[in-house]
Amino acid sequence: MDGITQRVLEGLRAQGNTRVDEAKVFRAPGRVNLIGEHTDYNLGFVMPVALDLACTVATAPRTDGILRIHSRNMNDTREVPVDSLPALQPSRHWSDYVLGAAKEVLAAGYPVEAADVVIESSVPVGAGLSSSAAIEVSTALAFLLGRTIDKLDLVKLARRVENNFVGMPCGIMDQFISVHGQENRAVKLDCRSLGHELVPLPFSVRVIAVNSMVKHDLGASAYPQRVKECQQAVAVYAERIPEVQSLRDLNAEQFIHYDEYVPTPARWRARHVISENERVQAFREACIRHDRAEMGQLFYASHKSMRDDYEISCPEIDFLVETAMGLEGVYGARLTGGGFGGCTVNLVSPEAVDSFKQQLGAAYFQQFGITPSFYDCRPAAGAGEVRLG
Numbered sequence: 001m002d003g004i005t006q007r008v009l010e011g012l013r014a015q016g017n018t019r020v021d022e023a024k025v026f027r028a029p030g031r032v033n034l035i036g037e038h039t040d041y042n043l044g045f046v047m048p049v050a051l052d053l054a055c056t057v058a059t060a061p062r063t064d065g066i067l068r069i070h071s072r073n074m075n076d077t078r079e080v081p082v083d084s085l086p087a088l089q090p091s092r093h094w095s096d097y098v099l100g101a102a103k104e105v106l107a108a109g110y111p112v113e114a115a116d117v118v119i120e121s122s123v124p125v126g127a128g129l130s131s132s133a134a135i136e137v138s139t140a141l142a143f144l145l146g147r148t149i150d151k152l153d154l155v156k157l158a159r160r161v162e163n164n165f166v167g168m169p170c171g172i173m174d175q176f177i178s179v180h181g182q183e184n185r186a187v188k189l190d191c192r193s194l195g196h197e198l199v200p201l202p203f204s205v206r207v208i209a210v211n212s213m214v215k216h217d218l219g220a221s222a223y224p225q226r227v228k229e230c231q232q233a234v235a236v237y238a239e240r241i242p243e244v245q246s247l248r249d250l251n252a253e254q255f256i257h258y259d260e261y262v263p264t265p266a267r268w269r270a271r272h273v274i275s276e277n278e279r280v281q282a283f284r285e286a287c288i289r290h291d292r293a294e295m296g297q298l299f300y301a302s303h304k305s306m307r308d309d310y311e312i313s314c315p316e317i318d319f320l321v322e323t324a325m326g327l328e329g330v331y332g333a334r335l336t337g338g339g340f341g342g343c344t345v346n347l348v349s350p351e352a353v354d355s356f357k358q359q360l361g362a363a364y365f366q367q368f369g370i371t372p373s374f375y376d377c378r379p380a381a382g383a384g385e386v387r388l389g
């Protein structure tokens with residue numbers, strides 16, 4: 001049994017639960033997105049990998065009709081009567097992710113039972129590595145208590161937590177990869193058909209995420225604004241090309257043909273999404289050919305597009321990307337996740353990983369006085385129950 005599983009089980013005892021022998025444990029991973037940023041809610045392509053950083057949840061029954069949730073990360077507990085769940089409103093508290101999951105499990109027609117629920121996550125919060133999908137998926141599994149659910153239904157249920165209760169109009173990528181992650185594989189997802197393909201990454205390249213340790217407040221308001229700007233661009237094209245329902249339906253040529261009718265900044269946002277979708281396809285091909293130089297160039301092109309057209313980067317992230325690009329053994333670097341801070345993702349040759357960490361860490365500290373964290377992103381398995389004993 002790993003340390004985190006032991007701690008959440010111990011947490012149940014510390015909460016005074018007397019039925020720990022009936023406990024079940026579930027986990028769901030965070031992710032790093034390799035390429036395809038802000039394309040998911042435009043029904044395009046993404047290519048994330050699940051991480052071995054995950055949210056782990058232990059649950060054991062109570063007999064008093066209370067749902068009692070405890071976060072070990074926040075050292076905070078919240079209690080609600082199970083029968084108050086249907087009418088419960090969000091409170092802009094960490095527990096929204098968990099109670100939202102309970103509400104969606106109920107709304108999907110499953111019972112939610114009185115329980116102690118203890119949560120510990122190793123996914124850093126606010127780092128662009130999807131700590132929210134990890135808590136949504138793992139707690140949804142804990143409320144389901146091992147009842148059968150179709151994988152895609154679980155993905156959609158967890159996304160509804162974010163869209164309906166937390167209030168973020170996010171796409172489907174994070175919840176999808178948290179459920180469908182595979183060891184040693186990236187997952188290329190078509191966010192319209194929801195069909196996915198497992199893509200092996202070349203052994204001769206390592207994926208390293210670098211946490212800038214900053215998260216700018218702008219992110220929360222900018223995300224829904226970007227969603228709206230994309231819809232604004234779609235409306236212009238839909239009027240002229242009837243089959244266009246999302247930016248996914250436009251190629252670069254069609255885009256240029258009518259782009260003068262799209263006001264800025266919506267025009268730039270659309271240009272990013274259209275070019276990013278093409279880069280995901282090209283990245284897949286480059287992975288299969290083991291063309292590390294091309295993979296790296298696509299990373300950097302993606303970064304420039306996010307910086308200049310989507311305008312979701314920030315000085316700390318740009319510095320990490322530019323500095324990484326100048327280091328020996330680095331093929332490419334880019335911002336990953338929602339933006340305005342969080343992590344960069346880097347493609348690094350295995351023998352250069354140590355010097356990469358050392359040199360980038362020193363340069364970043366010198367510039368901003370911040371020590372970044374590094375994560376070796378080995379593609380890991382998706383969510384599930386943790387076998388005990």
Ligand code: GLA
Binds near residue numbers: 041172337338
């Ligand atoms: C966040 C959202 C995802 C996706 C990314 C950007 O992580 O939750 O749905 O839009 O930003 O690619």
